[in-house]
Amino acid sequence: MASKKNAFYAQSGGVTAVINASACGLIETARANKDKIGKVYAGRNGIIGALTEDLIDTSKESKKDIAALRHTPSGAFGSCRYKLKSVEENRREYERLIEVFEAHNIGYFFYNGGGDSADTCLKISQLSKKMGYPIQAIHVPKTVDNDLPITDSCPGFGSVAKYIAISVREASFDVGSMAKTSTKVFVVEVMGRHAGWIAAAGGLASTEDTDLPVVILFPEITFDRSKFMAKVKEKVDQYGYVSVVVSEGVKGSDGKFLADQGLKDAFGHAQLGGVAPVVANMIREDLGLKYHWAVADYLQRAARHIASKNDVEQAYAMGKAAVELALKGKNSVMPTVVRKKDKPYRWTVGEAPLSRVANKEKMMPKSFISRDGFDITAKCRTYLEPLIKGEDYPPYKDGLPQYVMLKNVAVEKKLDEEFELK
Numbered sequence: 001m002a003s004k005k006n007a008f009y010a011q012s013g014g015v016t017a018v019i020n021a022s023a024c025g026l027i028e029t030a031r032a033n034k035d036k037i038g039k040v041y042a043g044r045n046g047i048i049g050a051l052t053e054d055l056i057d058t059s060k061e062s063k064k065d066i067a068a069l070r071h072t073p074s075g076a077f078g079s080c081r082y083k084l085k086s087v088e089e090n091r092r093e094y095e096r097l098i099e100v101f102e103a104h105n106i107g108y109f110f111y112n113g114g115g116d117s118a119d120t121c122l123k124i125s126q127l128s129k130k131m132g133y134p135i136q137a138i139h140v141p142k143t144v145d146n147d148l149p150i151t152d153s154c155p156g157f158g159s160v161a162k163y164i165a166i167s168v169r170e171a172s173f174d175v176g177s178m179a180k181t182s183t184k185v186f187v188v189e190v191m192g193r194h195a196g197w198i199a200a201a202g203g204l205a206s207t208e209d210t211d212l213p214v215v216i217l218f219p220e221i222t223f224d225r226s227k228f229m230a231k232v233k234e235k236v237d238q239y240g241y242v243s244v245v246v247s248e249g250v251k252g253s254d255g256k257f258l259a260d261q262g263l264k265d266a267f268g269h270a271q272l273g274g275v276a277p278v279v280a281n282m283i284r285e286d287l288g289l290k291y292h293w294a295v296a297d298y299l300q301r302a303a304r305h306i307a308s309k310n311d312v313e314q315a316y317a318m319g320k321a322a323v324e325l326a327l328k329g330k331n332s333v334m335p336t337v338v339r340k341k342d343k344p345y346r347w348t349v350g351e352a353p354l355s356r357v358a359n360k361e362k363m364m365p366k367s368f369i370s371r372d373g374f375d376i377t378a379k380c381r382t383y384l385e386p387l388i389k390g391e392d393y394p395p396y397k398d399g400l401p402q403y404v405m406l407k408n409v410a411v412e413k414k415l416d417e418e419f420e421l422k
Contacts (some may be wrong), residue, residue: 005107010043012113016156025319158311202245219249309390
């Protein structure tokens with residue numbers, strides 16, 4: 001067997017505007033260490049690519065195209081929502097992974113994702129002990145929700161926060177200009193199942209020099225209809241209009257999501273969506289005000305054209321650091337963003353054991369939410385502001401951003417047996 005091991009890289013869960021920047025940092029760093037790491041194989045559609053032996057040979061991509069990943073949104077190799085069960089529950093999945101890793105001489109496993117992906121990475125890191133196969137598993141942090149513990153911020157969040165802050169500001173100008181004879185309330189729904197970080201970003205729209213009426217509904221705060229209506233009326237009375245930012249994960253006093261569709265996703269989570277019209281209809285029923293609503297949905301996480309420069313740089317740094325940690329012999333760890341200073345903003349790269357990351361969510365601290373529960377505090381603003389700073393525009397052609405579409409050449413399969421996903 002060759003002494004130089006190949007690496008497996010995959011993207012997991014909902015993608016972001018900068019996850020490909022992490023892929024870029026990882027692949028470029030692996031290529032710079034070709035005396036220690038062989039080829040980097042990417043899983044087509046995440047961990048599913050490993051299970052079905054559907055691998056992509058990134059060595060077939062030019063230096064220029066890999067570099068272009070830095071300014072290309074979404075997942076260049078395809079992503080998935082697929083959570084591995086424990087070895088005891090589904091040993092065959094792990095046996096299959098070992099078969100694929102052995103067949104392709106893979107000794108490094110890099111998984112780029114959020115909390116569930118960290119859990120998958122942790123389980124794979126334990127293969128060495130449980131199943132006698134040497135594998136170094138490094139998790140590369142990514143999530144627009146900003147809910148991974150230990151790391152100060154999560155790559156992907158800064159850019160979605162910038163998009164929401166700008167969108168709420170621009171929409172507020174629109175509503176304000178029409179409020180006398182038309183719409184008085186604009187409701188925008190943002191992502192965030194349990195943690196209200198993205199919703200909080202809406203609070204950045206209003207500043208001392210640009211005073212705008214914004215009301216935020218956080219998933220950390222139980223929805224109180226009467227208090228909410230009082231706050232909306234207060235803002236409309238004062239400004240003539242209001243913008244409402246509502247997190248998809250807002251719950252009522254009964255503990256149920258306002259937007260629960262009764263469906264489940266592949267991870268077993270309640271499938272959300274549609275809280276904006278629910279809230280807007282409540283406003284119409286209770287206050288009789290004319291409204292418009294919108295759902296940011298995929299737009300907020302795909303908006304690479306307006307990404308935060310700090311976010312792009314951190315995403316790239318996490319991919320680079322993952323390879324460096326692997327080369328140091330590390331296993332079952334995740335590179336992190338460590339904040340050194342708020343003003344001027346300074347950060348560096350740290351690391352955290354996956355046992356402290358997997359299946360843990362970082363909620364908004366109480367000190368970040370105003371006493372009335374509808375706004376952010378000065379402390380929260382100090383935390384958020386650096387994360388949305390800086391512009392890092394992609395190249396444009398004929399008025400459109402130029403994003404790379406990789407060839408994604410398949411690696412020749414070596415196993416005879418096909419694997420069925422369950």
